[in-house]
């Protein structure tokens with residue numbers, strides 16, 4: 423795999439701080455650490471594609487990076503969560519309103535609590551609430567019951583992850599790519615099953631609940647996934663598939679029983695522990711990397 427190292431990162435582990443962060447969300451279970459790996463796959467003949475389908479979009483970092491780097495023409499991001507899907511559709515259709523709201527927000531605990539308690543269910547209200555919930559909750563967790571940041575970092579307390587200008591700049595940059603991004607509020611497996619494009623690649627990062635772990639359930643309101651159907655879909659499509667899962671014998675066994683290929687890729691967890699995750703593909707060969715990066719739109 424392509425690695426970006428720093429003194430702080432163990433050998434072979436991507437240093438997340440060296441990867442360009444493009445998402446407005448700090449997503450629990452987010453795949454920023456896998457960006458260099460997926461981009462290197464897209465530069466290879468085996469995985470070259472026109473459109474990326476991301477059936478479990480979340481913070482969308484892989485789709486955003488692939489489109490921004492010109493490695494696919496467009497991306498289809500599917501998300502089941504009402505708030506996350508609304509945020510993406512407002513960013514793609516109404517981003518100036520959202521940017522204005524973010525820049526004018528006064529980040530006090532009572533104001534945060536007011537936004538979270540407000541009942542509006544229109545797209546704008548949902549989108550803003552999603553950003554607030556993500557930026558002011560412990561670990562960025564947006565699932566029901568998540569608690570707000572208390573001590574925070576560097577004595578900044580509840581505001582320790584509130585960088586309004588940075589978030590606004592990322593949103594504006596994503597809005598500039600809006601012609602190449604599509605958001606579907608729905609079920610990623612259904613969208614995957616209906617996809618007929620021969621030039622699509624699937625990047626699949628489901629909640630990690632296949633091996634019965636509780637963590638995947640705690641992080642998202644939508645955590646229950648039909649993993650057996652997902653593996654069936656991944657094994658039957660002719661399009662390239664890149665899936666990520668937590669390292670477990672059960673998941674590796676499911677992948678192999680569907681004729682898929684399993685690799686271990688090192689990452690550093692949110693608690694700074696080096697660990698492996700599984701990258702599961704439907705292509706046997708290790709990617710043959712191009713001598714010069716392929717980029718159609720830089």
Ligand SMILES: C[S@@+](CC[C@H](N)C(=O)[O-])C[C@H]1O[C@@H](n2cnc3c(N)ncnc32)[C@H](O)[C@@H]1O
Nearest residue numbers: 449452453478480481482501502609610627644
């Ligand atoms: C592991 S997270 C994705 C993180 C993303 N790769 C990132 O880097 O930010 C999984 C996401 O899938 C969503 N989800 C769960 N079930 C879904 C389904 N059936 N269809 C679409 N999205 C789903 C969850 O709400 C969550 O946002």
